[in-house]
Amino acid sequence: MTGLCVRRISFFQPLELGPCSESDAWDYTPTKTLTLTGTYFCLQADKSGQPAKLGIMCTNSNSKWQAISDSKMHLSSKLQDGTNLCLDVDSKNVVFTNTCKCLSKDKTCDPASQWFKIIDSTRKQNTTKSFFQSKQIAQFLGNTFSYIL
Numbered sequence: 001m002t003g004l005c006v007r008r009i010s011f012f013q014p015l016e017l018g019p020c021s022e023s024d025a026w027d028y029t030p031t032k033t034l035t036l037t038g039t040y041f042c043l044q045a046d047k048s049g050q051p052a053k054l055g056i057m058c059t060n061s062n063s064k065w066q067a068i069s070d071s072k073m074h075l076s077s078k079l080q081d082g083t084n085l086c087l088d089v090d091s092k093n094v095v096f097t098n099t100c101k102c103l104s105k106d107k108t109c110d111p112a113s114q115w116f117k118i119i120d121s122t123r124k125q126n127t128t129k130s131f132f133q134s135k136q137i138a139q140f141l142g143n144t145f146s147y148i149l
Helices: none
Strands: 004-007 016-018 026-028 034-036 042-044 053-055 066-068 074-078 084-089 095-099 116-121 129-134
Touching: 074 116
Parallel strands: none
Antiparallel strands: 004 016, 004 129, 026 034, 034 042, 042 053, 066 074, 074 084, 084 095, 116 129
């Protein structure tokens, strides 16, 4: 299987998809937060159409992520106003949040940019890493990430 993982270039740049070998490890906690392993930073939704961000206030609903849809490939978070947003990726591989698409049975809809999967990784390191992957069907069918989700 091939794929891309969510990676952090710096705290001030948006998260992006890149080689899993260059990705930080993420943990998907029992409280449904995605945190950078060994830090207090968690993945957060801010606004539709905006990059997903790292934050330290990880108890709010916009820091909780769950797999939705029949495929369980959409990762969704709820903003404080009740809006549900899904992780998405743009043409430059920047990870952002957007209205969840293709949740109905519309056969003309293409959900590939919103396909993400949390996977466990046994990549050789001091500890097991969990990876967060994007599964863009046009480019790859199976993705494996070092994960924060």
